[in-house]
Amino acid sequence: MLVAGIKSRPQYPGLVLDPKARLHLIAAEGEGALAVLALAAAGGPDFPAKTVVYYTPGGSAGAGHVGSLEALGLDALHVTPTVPTLLTRLDVHLATATMGTRLYTAGAEGFLGQVVQLGERHGIDHLSIRTEHCGSLARRVQCVHCKGITENVTTSIVPCAHCGLSLLVRDHYSRRLAAFMGVCVDAEAPGEVPAAEEIFR
């Protein structure tokens, strides 16, 4: 029922260094810190001086990575308490950034989607953004009925956090909304709701 193999399903090929970038701008969440550490290990001696990282330990329980990131001696490391605060600060950074800045992002899928969405708002082609999926498979889901977004969805079926309908989470993805599509599962036969399965852990 998920409808697999859908073309809109984003791909996350992993973080690969762009050696020609003037500035590596990295947004990472939770376990995404591990991808940053791997990128730093692959980067040359000038990597720390050319790199700015925005990091939030975030929802996917990235524990103890702040110390390792600090140890990289980056040009700047900004640690924020939540994903929204990270996105706000990244937004300000992007507003004055210049060409030659390469955007990278690593973390859970809902986070990646929101960073790509923000990048696109600043005129970055989504294909230019290097992405790596780390940690939880939790999804950001938009209820197609009330349009509300439910974060960190690990099950299908899931109750919409806004209107309460029971949503079937599909593989259809919207880059504009940075969310998967959730559709009312019992519209035909109200009350007949299949058991929720935890499939996006």
Add this chain to the structure above:
Amino acid sequence: MSGGAELRVKIAEIEPVATDVRRFRFVAADGGALPLFSGGAHVVVGMEAGDRRIRNAYSLMGSPFDESSYQVSVLKTRDSRGGSVFLHERVAVGDTLVISHPVNLFPVDRRARKHLFIAGGIGITPFLAMAEQLSEEGARFELHYAMRARDCGAYAEEAARLYGGRVHLYCSAEGRRLPVDALLANQPLGTHLYVCGPERMIEGVIGAARDAGWPEENLHAERFQAPPAGEPFRARLARSGISIDVGPHQSLLEALEAAGIDAPYLCRGGACGQCETAIVSCDGTLVHNDHYLTPEERAGAAKIMTCVSRLAGRELVLDL
């Protein structure tokens, strides 16, 4: 024809604009409206030069909002093919020509925050239409135009008058060169780069942008490469059983067309991929002049772009 539907047009005006450059204005032969186009589009102009049919692509330079006429500029080149010479010497106001519908392989990317146009010489023409379109839409752009000498710089004054401070002119005879690296170093995020001009300039600017960390997605170039001349060779068409001779100054595509074959094409400049043709076998070395095939595809020797590429050798067998 395989380049799409044709339009019959009448030459309404011919005007010299710079050394060896003439502007042509075409109106529909039936007096009606011409199809609208978008900035960066080109048309392929067909010319009957004696026993030869020449087709050259020219960028549309007029306003994309004007459906009463199309304008193109033709630089007279000393190449051996004769298309530009034909338009300079053999046609007059009132003559009719057959052109293709406009095709755009060099469109502006509307997601861009800013558009940076770099023109060399006659490569200015697509930017005139693009600038008109963007200025109407209120989008942000800059036009940097490099020319050898003032009298070669077609439309330089016109562009400066229309778009003021957004236009920057560089005249190498006056010692002013395009400051490529400085230009690329400080552009706001979300800038797209567009280059049109001589091949060497395109390579230089695109290479400099890559070195400055610009992603591929933001780089756009328009190449109107005339098919390079070479040795004559024979092309045999495996499926139809025809053999044709390709002359030294003829492209493979032109030879196919001369033999009455409706071969596919769009840009005729090695950029779009439309004329890709499968090779059955070849006796000789392939000379790939296109910008379309990947290095792996070239090494595989299984495909050729008939509009610009040819054989150095005896015979090429095509799956046609």
